[in-house]
Amino acid sequence: MTDPQIERKLIEIMRVISESDKPIGARNIADELQSRGYNLGERAVRYHLRILDERGFTEKHGYNGRTITTFGRKELDDALIGDRLGFVITRIEELIYNTNYDPISKEGNVIVNLSTLDKNDFDNALDVMKYAASGGMCISPNIKIFEEDSDSGVYVPEGSVGIATVCSITYDGVLLRNGIPVKPVYGGILEMEHNDPVQFRDLISYSGTSIDPVKIFMIRHATSVLDVLDTGNGRILANIRTIPSSAVDKAQEVLHQLEASGLGNVMNIGSSAYDLCGAPVEEGLSGILVGVGVNMISAVEEAGIPVSTSPVSTVLDYKVMSKL
Amino acid sequence: MTDPQIERKLIEIMRVISESDKPIGARNIADELQSRGYNLGERAVRYHLRILDERGFTEKHGYNGRTITTFGRKELDDALIGDRLGFVITRIEELIYNTNYDPISKEGNVIVNLSTLDKNDFDNALDVMKYAASGGMCISPNIKIFEEDSDSGVYVPEGSVGIATVCSITYDGVLLRNGIPVKPVYGGILEMEHNDPVQFRDLISYSGTSIDPVKIFMIRHATSVLDVLDTGNGRILANIRTIPSSAVDKAQEVLHQLEASGLGNVMNIGSSAYDLCGAPVEEGLSGILVGVGVNMISAVEEAGIPVSTSPVSTVLDYKVMSKL
Known part of the structure; x- marks a missing residue:
């Protein structure tokens, strides 16, 4: 099983990328996360981006930054659905x-x-x-x-x-x-x-x-x-x-x-x-x-x-x- | 798994025995079951009584009939509890x-x-x-x-x-x-x-x-x-x-x-x-x-x-x- 804390960060990062209308880099993602209450430095963002790339959820465009893939967007939708339909036991745990x-x-x-x-x-x-x-x-x-x-x-x-x-x-x-x-x-x-x-x-x-x-x-x-x-x-x-x-x-x-x-x-x-x-x-x-x-x-x-x-x-x- | 139909009959028979203030025989049990809407003949009652005896839930007292054992009474209580607290899926199935x-x-x-x-x-x-x-x-x-x-x-x-x-x-x-x-x-x-x-x-x-x-x-x-x-x-x-x-x-x-x-x-x-x-x-x-x-x-x-x-x-x- 993957660490739910990491998964949550991955989802927030995907959310930031998907909401940007152009490729976005690690530094800007870190800033945006900060403003959403996630205290995640640029280095940590880079680490998580590599995981997202490996899973095929994001794509790197040279120095311009990342975009979300179709596969990543579907994953994000699923995750947000999970977010919206919270089973009580998850919150209790x-x-x-x-x-x-x-x-x-x-x-x-x-x-x-x-x-x-x-x-x-x-x-x-x-x-x-x-x-x-x-x-x-x-x-x-x-x-x-x-x-x-x-x-x-x-x-x-x-x-x-x-x-x-x-x-x-x-x-x-x-x-x-x-x-x-x-x-x-x-x-x-x-x-x-x-x-x-x-x-x-x-x-x-x-x-x-x-x-x-x-x-x-x-x-x-x-x-x-x-x-x-x-x-x-x-x-x-x-x-x-x-x-x-x-x-x-x-x-x-x-x-x-x-x-x-x-x-x-x-x-x-x-x-x-x-x-x-x-x-x-x-x-x-x-x-x-x-x-x-x-x-x-x-x-x-x-x-x-x-x-x-x-x-x-x-x-x-x-x-x-x-x-x- | 035991047949739930048989289990239900066993429980009804135990219930009849437990409600009798003295040992009760197969014929009287059959009559009592009839009045409760269970169409079970004397021979069938005898068959079920043998199962109850084998499980240690009832006890035979010569020709006087059966009484319920302490073990049987506990089983009956458990069964009745199950009866009262019905999970929806059981009824649906x-x-x-x-x-x-x-x-x-x-x-x-x-x-x-x-x-x-x-x-x-x-x-x-x-x-x-x-x-x-x-x-x-x-x-x-x-x-x-x-x-x-x-x-x-x-x-x-x-x-x-x-x-x-x-x-x-x-x-x-x-x-x-x-x-x-x-x-x-x-x-x-x-x-x-x-x-x-x-x-x-x-x-x-x-x-x-x-x-x-x-x-x-x-x-x-x-x-x-x-x-x-x-x-x-x-x-x-x-x-x-x-x-x-x-x-x-x-x-x-x-x-x-x-x-x-x-x-x-x-x-x-x-x-x-x-x-x-x-x-x-x-x-x-x-x-x-x-x-x-x-x-x-x-x-x-x-x-x-x-x-x-x-x-x-x-x-x-x-x-x-x-x-x-």
């Missing part, structure tokens, strides 16, 4: 790779969900979130609030407030950093009885969808998190990741560290659909069942406050998040 | 297997979607459906109408009308009967420009979801079928099935027969994401892109008429369906 939270030092990046809601609803929403967090309906009670005019890089529409909550996929990142090959497999609607997970009602695989499963269930208003908080019975959002069964002991150690550091909502670990509320896992793998972070936000929606949420949105330094 | 429509004789079962809507909206809905069908937004213009009091086996709520439309998965059934190994892979939202398919905006895999992808997109109101009908531009529902690339010629022959028989909405056949509007297919496979049958129903919803739809619902004799 990128975020998992960028997680570096260390449960011992309590430092590093966690993955967060981003929600926006009307400023006027903010105080009520916080009350519901506190209630939900106190009932364990979160990964961490720590959140980060974004105002509309902050330079955080997080876009918050006018009149709205942004709220970042810790996402359950943070587990996957921390497990990976501890050397455990981990794969998020399903998001679903989990039936709870007497505060115990009982049975998935619906499941959607992370690997074959361009819309986040958790987002699909939020749009369907399929949860009753407030009922679970009030009575112990109802439906919450949960997900499953798999690890090799031989890594269960090591995973448990890491999950205990995470819990000790204040991050935790693991409901079960097991190797059969019986242990995992009906979610099937492949032979030789074990599944880790986690109640997701946005249950806190689903509770806000159930309370009648409109919220727009992007699950598994970005990474954030855990230090900047503070307790509800 | 069952329907594909039950399709026997022959495009030459125009006889046999096709797969249909079932929609229900308020009786008072029926005339308006038919007008929209005729408009959609005239613009090619269907697999077949033939539909079947179900009244609330029909003995058709199709449940239609009081005050509603049921409408069956031919489902695109019928193709998969007909291809399979012609010896082509076929697998439905994705349902999605397809962008149309000048009446041509251009690019999938979203895709969900059939194989990892308990909710039909097409149903998910209908709930999101993601289509603009009426726009496509009016202007050639907009978003429709489409799906992709894969076949071995070596079977493309044979498939094309079958698809031409289908089209000649009046069933058709194939948009493209190809082996790259480029040919398939961004939908990825595995090496060695080709994808068949089809505009789905419920686009006709999405048009009705877009026209402001509430409809409830179960895509890929059941099989129906094509002869009982008649032209809009």
Whole structure:
């Protein structure tokens, strides 16, 4: 497999070349990339151009520079199509790779969900979130609030407030950093009885969808998190990741560290659909069942406050998040 | 692999035994099965009981009959879990297997979607459906109408009308009967420009979801079928099935027969994401892109008429369906 980072650079370079109406040289390509936020020197551009030439995607015209070939243009179209139709798992794996939270030092990046809601609803929403967090309906009670005019890089529409909550996929990142090959497999609607997970009602695989499963269930208003908080019975959002069964002991150690550091909502670990509320896992793998972070936000929606949420949105330094 | 028909019978028998408060014999089990709609004689029950004994799921107590073992109870729980959490692909494959429509004789079962809507909206809905069908937004213009009091086996709520439309998965059934190994892979939202398919905006895999992808997109109101009908531009529902690339010629022959028989909405056949509007297919496979049958129903919803739809619902004799 080729390095996705290199592929991305190759595509950006092809894009620059294809957008030029005449042959373009390495120096001008480097300048153009700079203005698009890619910090790639002339020498590095030359290196990548040689790869593109070898693949037949670009063509050199003496000292005038390169043009894109028909073959290269088709490749670029395909790549851009891939860009436009992003499968959720690709983005999730990128975020998992960028997680570096260390449960011992309590430092590093966690993955967060981003929600926006009307400023006027903010105080009520916080009350519901506190209630939900106190009932364990979160990964961490720590959140980060974004105002509309902050330079955080997080876009918050006018009149709205942004709220970042810790996402359950943070587990996957921390497990990976501890050397455990981990794969998020399903998001679903989990039936709870007497505060115990009982049975998935619906499941959607992370690997074959361009819309986040958790987002699909939020749009369907399929949860009753407030009922679970009030009575112990109802439906919450949960997900499953798999690890090799031989890594269960090591995973448990890491999950205990995470819990000790204040991050935790693991409901079960097991190797059969019986242990995992009906979610099937492949032979030789074990599944880790986690109640997701946005249950806190689903509770806000159930309370009648409109919220727009992007699950598994970005990474954030855990230090900047503070307790509800 | 064990025969799913036998497995289903074994599970029903275990269920009967587990529900009895004392050991129960083959004759009583057969009677109980009869009352549940399973036509299985005493001799057949005995045969299945021997399999259950061998697997250690049931235990014989002399002439008193059988009880279920702890091991059997766990198996039954697992099976029932599987029952409750049905992945869409399992049901679809069952329907594909039950399709026997022959495009030459125009006889046999096709797969249909079932929609229900308020009786008072029926005339308006038919007008929209005729408009959609005239613009090619269907697999077949033939539909079947179900009244609330029909003995058709199709449940239609009081005050509603049921409408069956031919489902695109019928193709998969007909291809399979012609010896082509076929697998439905994705349902999605397809962008149309000048009446041509251009690019999938979203895709969900059939194989990892308990909710039909097409149903998910209908709930999101993601289509603009009426726009496509009016202007050639907009978003429709489409799906992709894969076949071995070596079977493309044979498939094309079958698809031409289908089209000649009046069933058709194939948009493209190809082996790259480029040919398939961004939908990825595995090496060695080709994808068949089809505009789905419920686009006709999405048009009705877009026209402001509430409809409830179960895509890929059941099989129906094509002869009982008649032209809009």
